[in-house]
Amino acid sequence: MVKRLLFVFVMSFSYITYGQNDVYETENSLFEKVNQLQDSIQNSTLYRKISSKNLSVCEEAIETYNKIKERQLGLFLKVIEEYPNSNNILKAFFEKGRLEFELGKFDLAKESFIKVIDFRSEKAGFYWRNSFVILAMIEIEKKEFNQALKYLNESERIFGTDGLSDYSDSFYANKLRVQHLHELCNKHLKKQK
Numbered sequence: 202m203v204k205r206l207l208f209v210f211v212m213s214f215s216y217i218t219y220g221q222n223d224v225y226e227t228e229n230s231l232f233e234k235v236n237q238l239q240d241s242i243q244n245s246t247l248y249r250k251i252s253s254k255n256l257s258v259c260e261e262a263i264e265t266y267n268k269i270k271e272r273q274l275g276l277f278l279k280v281i282e283e284y285p286n287s288n289n290i291l292k293a294f295f296e297k298g299r300l301e302f303e304l305g306k307f308d309l310a311k312e313s314f315i316k317v318i319d320f321r322s323e324k325a326g327f328y329w330r331n332s333f334v335i336l337a338m339i340e341i342e343k344k345e346f347n348q349a350l351k352y353l354n355e356s357e358r359i360f361g362t363d364g365l366s367d368y369s370d371s372f373y374a375n376k377l378r379v380q381h382l383h384e385l386c387n388k389h390l391k392k393q394k
Contacts, residue, residue, distance in 0.1 A: 228284050235276050235296070238269050267304060274300040291320050295328040298335065307339045314339075330360050337382050346386040346393075353382055 242248075250262030277297040280287060287293070298313030314332040317325070333356035340349035356379075 228280060228287055228289065231276050231280050232289065235273050238273050238276075242266065242269055270300050270304055274304070291317060291322055291325060291328055294320070295332065298332065302335055302339065307342060311336060311339050326360070330356055333359075334379060334382070337386075341382065341385060344389070346389045349382065350386045350390075353379060353386070 247262050247266050250258050251266060253259045253262070274297060277293045277300065280293040281290065281297065284290065284293075294313050294316050298310045298317065301307075301310035301313060314336050317328050317332040318336075320328075333352045337349040337352040337356075340346070340352065
């Protein structure tokens with residue numbers, strides 16, 4: 202009887218452990234696919250073609266770029282749906298929102314960034330700060346300048362302005378961009394008075 206229980210325990214433990222490794226590898230493979238797609242953009246001539254003076258070349262490059270971004274978005278959606286308890290769920294929601302923002306899907310992006318802001322984690326600071334700034338950019342796009350200022354002010358209330366670099370290609374929240382967004386909102390609000 203004891204041997205039988207031990208056998209069942211060992212087999213169950215092996216199955217559980219094996220299953221967890223499969224989930225981890227599958228989640229990692231989704232992120233790896235996203236990275237491969239990003240590398241395909243950076244290692245191609247897409248950026249040069251997007252800025253081409255030839256309109257048809259430019260339009261074709263933008264279409265290809267957007268298709269790649271849509272594929273990345275689909276991968277992040279899959280992570281969110283299939284691995285809701287993942288250690289990378291915050292990153293997945295942020296990247297989903299960022300891609301939706303870049304693709305002009307502002308309402309969906311806003312929903313994603315609100316979820317990021319509602320997320321409680323020690324490692325959320327980078328994602329929170331950038332989410333507030335992108336939310337402000339979405340509100341500016343919608344001509345909601347008061348709401349945009351609320352997002353910017355909330356970001357500064359939580360984080361201050363320390364730690365913001367002057368320039369950054371990879372972060373939305375940098376001093377120059379935040380300063381520019383403040384100025385843009387204030388300029389439009391003055392016009393509305």
